[in-house]
Amino acid sequence: MPLSLLELPWWGYVLVTLGLTHVTIVSVTIFLHRQQAHHALTLHPIASHFFRFWLWLTTGMVTKEWVAIHRKHHAATGTIADPHSPRTHGIRKVLWEGAELYQKESRNAATIEKYGHGTPDDWIERRLYTRHAVLGVGIMLVMDILLFGPIGLTIWAVQMAWIPFFAAGVINGVGHHWGYRNFVPSDASRNIVPWGVLIGGEELHNNHHAYSTSARFSYHWWEFDLGWTYIRILAFLHLAKVLRVASGVRLNPAKTRCDAATLQAVITHRYEVLARFARSLRQTTVDEIHSLGASARPGLKEATALDAAKRWLLADARALPEPERLALERALHDSVVLRTIDAMRQDLAALWGRSTLSTELLVRHLENWCRRAEESGIGALREFSRTLRRYDLPSGEMR
Numbered sequence: 001m002p003l004s005l006l007e008l009p010w011w012g013y014v015l016v017t018l019g020l021t022h023v024t025i026v027s028v029t030i031f032l033h034r035q036q037a038h039h040a041l042t043l044h045p046i047a048s049h050f051f052r053f054w055l056w057l058t059t060g061m062v063t064k065e066w067v068a069i070h071r072k073h074h075a076a077t078g079t080i081a082d083p084h085s086p087r088t089h090g091i092r093k094v095l096w097e098g099a100e101l102y103q104k105e106s107r108n109a110a111t112i113e114k115y116g117h118g119t120p121d122d123w124i125e126r127r128l129y130t131r132h133a134v135l136g137v138g139i140m141l142v143m144d145i146l147l148f149g150p151i152g153l154t155i156w157a158v159q160m161a162w163i164p165f166f167a168a169g170v171i172n173g174v175g176h177h178w179g180y181r182n183f184v185p186s187d188a189s190r191n192i193v194p195w196g197v198l199i200g201g202e203e204l205h206n207n208h209h210a211y212s213t214s215a216r217f218s219y220h221w222w223e224f225d226l227g228w229t230y231i232r233i234l235a236f237l238h239l240a241k242v243l244r245v246a247s248g249v250r251l252n253p254a255k256t257r258c259d260a261a262t263l264q265a266v267i268t269h270r271y272e273v274l275a276r277f278a279r280s281l282r283q284t285t286v287d288e289i290h291s292l293g294a295s296a297r298p299g300l301k302e303a304t305a306l307d308a309a310k311r312w313l314l315a316d317a318r319a320l321p322e323p324e325r326l327a328l329e330r331a332l333h334d335s336v337v338l339r340t341i342d343a344m345r346q347d348l349a350a351l352w353g354r355s356t357l358s359t360e361l362l363v364r365h366l367e368n369w370c371r372r373a374e375e376s377g378i379g380a381l382r383e384f385s386r387t388l389r390r391y392d393l394p395s396g397e398m399r
Helices: 010-037 046-058 063-075 091-106 109-115 123-130 133-150 153-177 207-212 227-236 260-268 270-292 303-312 322-334 336-351 359-374 378-390
Strands: 041-043 240-242
Touching: 010 041, 010 063, 010 227, 010 270, 041 046, 046 133, 046 153, 046 227, 063 091, 063 123, 091 109, 091 153, 133 153, 153 207, 227 240, 227 336, 227 378, 260 270, 260 359, 270 322, 270 378, 322 336, 322 359, 336 359, 336 378, 359 378
Parallel strands: none
Antiparallel strands: 041 240
């Protein structure tokens, strides 16, 4: 008498496990993350309820709790209030105990009340998915054992560990600790790898923090977001509708002065603007530190200062290790060029924080910034300013 309904070779069980866990990853990234937390797309009720049901079976997570915790993460990224920041908890804690941090925050009623709005609140959510969250994973355990026999217990265990490790650990931990940055948001977010396959596109975490309401996480042509591929398939089947997608900065060669469209483009793409500033001024910064030399000031190590400068342009100087921060401070003290670059970077970043000013005044501030940049005597800064003046929005995108 067979012990299971399905008899498979060993590699068959591996493929089944990977397939089941992949459906869970897709459910998290499309339903919980992009649709529920950020409203980047809408889903047909059939697709939406499938994802809800599958997550109930494979994670036991409550939609409102997950959404609230994730929104709080965006609101307080990298601070003491961030539920799972490697900066405050440490990378090992977040990577290996991310699920425990999630559970702790899920018991914070204030977080759920403040950030959990707009999530499903129908009968089945209240009476089944929320009230009996453990029942779903229990049903999945029984199904795995019935289908696959004793090995089903192992398959179920992998299913239960997949999201706590990859979502709560890898994305929240590694995604704020290691990788590359396309953009410069005010946090430590990183793109883990440029090809988002294993975690459904969530690997492109820096892109997401820069454009949090975009349904697509890939940005450059060489990046790949598997979750976006599935969204496009769902849209083709009329099971999803994309609401927002990040588009790159557009240039109008005919423009020579800043206007309202320039301002809106700079604000909309502010993190890309800072990243372009960093790339444009990087070589100038490196050359200036080389010119200072190791003997420019006692204790200034050129290699340390170079490492600091390269990272400083793409991050907050306060986040640098102390040796690099001190070397950078000494380099700034000794160089008018570096102090000018630093001041212009800070002034540019401060522009979109002046939300109380009128559009006319903000355009004037931006034009004044460009004028100062072009009169600075720094060639790369002058060229960056001339390009900035040409920033524009496509027709109909102004808002």
